[in-house]
Amino acid sequence: MVGEPELEGWNGGRMVRAEVDTGVVRGNLERLRGWLPRRVSILFVVKEDAYGHGLLPVARAAHGIADWFGVAYLHEARALRRAGFEQPILIMTPPVGQSLFQAIREGYHVPLGDSGMIPEIEAAAARACRRALVHIEVDTGMGRFGLLPEEVDQALGVINPDRAEVVGVYSHLSSANGRSEEDLEFTRAQVWWFRQVLQEWERRGIEIPWRHLANSAAVLAFDEATASPLNMVRVGTAAYGYPEGPAVPPVELVPAARAWTEVAAVRDLPGGWPVGYGHTYVTPDARRVAILAAGYGDGLRPELRQVVIRDQAADLVGKLGMDSVAADVTGIERIRRGDRALLFGPGVCGHQGWICPVLVPVLLSAHRRWTS
Secondary structure (H helix, E strand, O other): OEOOOOHHHOOOOOOOEEEEEHHHHHHHHHHHHHHOOOOOEEEEEOHHHHHOOOHHHHHHHOOOOOOEEEEOOHHHHHHHHHOOOOOOEEEOOOOOOHHHHHHHHOOOEEEEOOOOHHHHHHHHHHHHOOOEEEEEEEOOOOOOOOEOHHHHHHHHHHOOOOOEEEEEEEOOOOOOOOOOHHHHHHHHHHHHHHHHHHHHHHHOOOOOOEEEOOOHHHHHHOHHHOOOOOOEEEEOOOOOOOOOOOOOOOOOOOOOEEEEEEEEEEEEEOOOOEEOHHHOEEOOOOEEEEEEOOOHHHOOOOOEOEEEEOOEEEEEEOOOOOOOEEEEOOOOOOOOOOOEEEEEOOOOOOEOOOOHHHHHHHHHHOEEEEEO
16 A cells, blocks of 8 residues: 655655655565574664665564664664664764763663773763663774774773673674675685684673674675674665675565656767767767656766666666766667656666665655555
8 A cells, every 4th residue: 555755755856756665675574584593683774764765664664573773873763762663772873972972861772983982981871870882893894983803802891881881792794795705705704703702702701792793795695694692683785675795695585665767858869979978978879868857966876877668778878967867778669758767676786786875875865655
């Protein structure tokens, strides 16, 4: 049943439209839950408005499946709480300043982004009159937030247990979605390193309740990233239907969103004719070109190289403009103004590389509606 458009999805007169099927999100989560060992909890990553799919509609679809939620910022955590979600929430980007104090006061889980954050956490916890709930990130090769493996022991010895409770430890895999042998070796090395840290802590009697490593790609392709003593996974792209990674996914995952724009013009161009800024593309011979009514101002990225018009794939040609882009529709019959050009959706695979930087900006810019 088609629901009414929600105000959070309205963005004025944009020329990209999107439809998100929350039932598909739930189906993907159910199949992932069935695949994972029962002892492993699911932290459902809904940051950046659930990757553009709509924070609250998607969170509702995860009822009874998601054990935790992962967000990027404090306002997302608050939106979930106001909507009545009671699961633990991890704010995955280390909050700064007043946001850190508020996150601790309101009972959200926060990551330890660097060693200098420890006194900040303790001071904020003292102000909040509440112990901080901290997850230590062990940097095994992402190089962003966290502590190097050799720094973690020192941090554990410094943290004041009256001010901060270390309830989680995790690491972030940088290349689990890669397919090259180098990516595979690097991911396995990160998994090994993190497991060594956990084994050493176990040997010394250090017990941390929540231990998580696997992202979506690792859930699908690296069993060692979910094996004991690991007991939680962070699932994002897979739940939205994009099973990136080096292996064929063990369960069916279906894209939950369809996004499209419209054909604004149809041109018949002679051979040797430039298309777009900088004449980076020149027609090799006579070509029919459809000009689409969306560009980088609508979230489109150069990595999007193909769309589907009248059920046929059409290559994008020339430089991406702010509000338009050209598609070579030579050989596609009956193309006309107003036809839909499907950017994303089931059966559409027109992007190059990692899906998130291509998909998320489009959905965040689109006029969305939700179905179930």
